[in-house]
Amino acid sequence: MSLVLDALTLQAGYNAALVATGAALLGVAAGASGSFLLLRKRALVSDAVAHAALPGIVLAFMVMVAFGGAGRSLAGLLLGAALSGGVGLLAMTWITKRTRLAEDAAIGAVLGVFFGAGVVLLTLVQTMQAGRQAGLEGFLLGSTAGMLREDAILIALGGAVVLALCWLMRRPMTLVAFDPAYAATLGYNTRAIDLAMMGLATAVTVIGLKLVGLVLIVALLIIPPAAARFWTERTGVMVWVAGGIGGAGAYLGAAISATAPALPTGPIIVLVLAAGFTLSMLFAPARGILGGALRHARLRRQMQRGE
Template sequence: MLWQALTFQLGYNATLVTLGATLLGVAAGVTGTFLFLRKRALVSDAISHATLPGVGLAFILMVAMGGDGRSLLGLMLGSAGSAWIGLLCISALTRRTRLAEDAAIGAVLSVFFGIGIVFLTFIQTMSEGRQAGLEGFLLGSTAGMLYSDAVIIAVGGAAVLLAVIAFRRPLSAVAFDPEFAASSGLNVPRLDLIMMGLVMAITVVGLKIVGLILIVALLIIPPVTARFWSERVTGVLWVAGIVGGVSGYVGAALSAIAPALPTGPVIVLVSFSMFALSLFFAPARGVLAAVLKHLSFQRRVHVRQGLLALAQGQPIYEKLTLRLLRRAGLARADGVATSDGKARAAKALRDETRWQMARSREEFALAATFYDGLTEIETVLTGDQITELDRLIGAPKGVRP
């Protein structure tokens, strides 16, 4: 059954929903990258909660005008309007009062969500509201989604993705260094507004699939996951888009075979599983890589200290140090240095003496700051500098028996 959903064999509408969720995930991941890099992730939460009054008010107005209150396009327009008002309120509170942005976001988020709950409660008292299905906008639901709804979501996600691609460079500049971007002639407030507009568009488009409560997860988890895999903006954008797309694709497929499960939580759980895998297994920044790097550093320290002990004729009491030296062929079981061990120990002691001399000389002060006890001196100093240090130190000493 799952394979049929993943290979688009469950029907035309299910295929459209899956494609729409995939496009939404890609667009959300890419858009959320700039929000994450700008350190304004909480804004997305405020925007999502600010859409609820618009959903309720749009339903009431459409019913009052004799239309179908469940029209997705009308509900999306209403949610976009209330989200935009919420953004303006946050901006006004931040600029015209002494409130910090996080306080303004908290105030707007709670007030707008409260208004939305009041509207939904009122709708339940209406005869048309009993089958409105607006609770699906809270957690997302693809059950009973119409063909037109799927097309709107797919087109909306694609449009936002194209807009992000068009503004990628200026948004990247603002995300990393707003002051430099402003000095370069970029209109930072306008670009911030564009970024918030894109986030709002993703939030509105994703209401039906992910829901207003969890859309923030689809905006933030993919770029956070991508950060484990890349140090460059382009790389983060690509990985975030892939993570978001896979989350939407697999989550929508799982929801298609289990209609009782809300779509939003399923998509978010798929996204979180990819985050968890990245957290532990990313090659450069994952937990496993950090543990392996620490163990490697620990072994290097033990070998270095063991070589210095051999060079000075001191006994080695640490079992791990002796085991590492034996494994490298630098010492025998009784702690006596081998021929290779004597050569390595003499060089380690010589390098240590060189660094001590370098730290005492003003002309080597900058280079000496790179010394950590493990860095090879040849990677920091030039041959002429090493020769000068050797001249100051004198003839090298051999390993003590």
């Protein structure tokens, strides 16, 4: 227990403190940007983007090795991830625009196919560069082991930038999430704003890959906003509550995970967030289940009395 306390108060060592701080910033950015996605009902688009990052990571590694590097530069790998995540996003948009298929089919198709391509490339790397690719698998489930100081700073900086952009674009994004047609009549370029919304989510996804892993990163974008929704009916409030839940959950998760080797960072963060979601769903006064059940029972009595 004292180990956890140490980690929470940033006493568990310089690296752990850095990782926890980076995670917290990323969590706030993810919660805030995820809110707009949730309101736009496109939460799972980011899942496809995350899975679509895998081929980019492996390709970036291969390119860096081909140019004589060790292939370990996090910035380089994340650039690859961003590029192929972006291609995945374009593929989804193309499928929904050009064909009769609905968005859910496009999401699933891109997710499965890009991830499949990533796995093919991964087996290729394993046969070509036996031993030297160590670390790429870490992107599947996230790993803070061997994380460098620069890596943690990169994550923290990235989170801060995304957060700032969210704040700058909060009004147009709220409008588009609520009523794209109306936003268009006001002269907003809804396509560009939609793209920016997805771009921010993609940025969070890519930045968080090393920490949380591509299978689970989507949880950071979905769970805090979904939990925040129970507490409020107002978008502006929801964004900040989601940011708060995301930041606190990520910080707590990273701190707990730093106390023992068998506590992988990504899963712990997700489980902490899930606990927050469960509590919110049950007890939040605005839209929680308990409050709703009480109101429903009261209405039932009233109606049966014929009031």
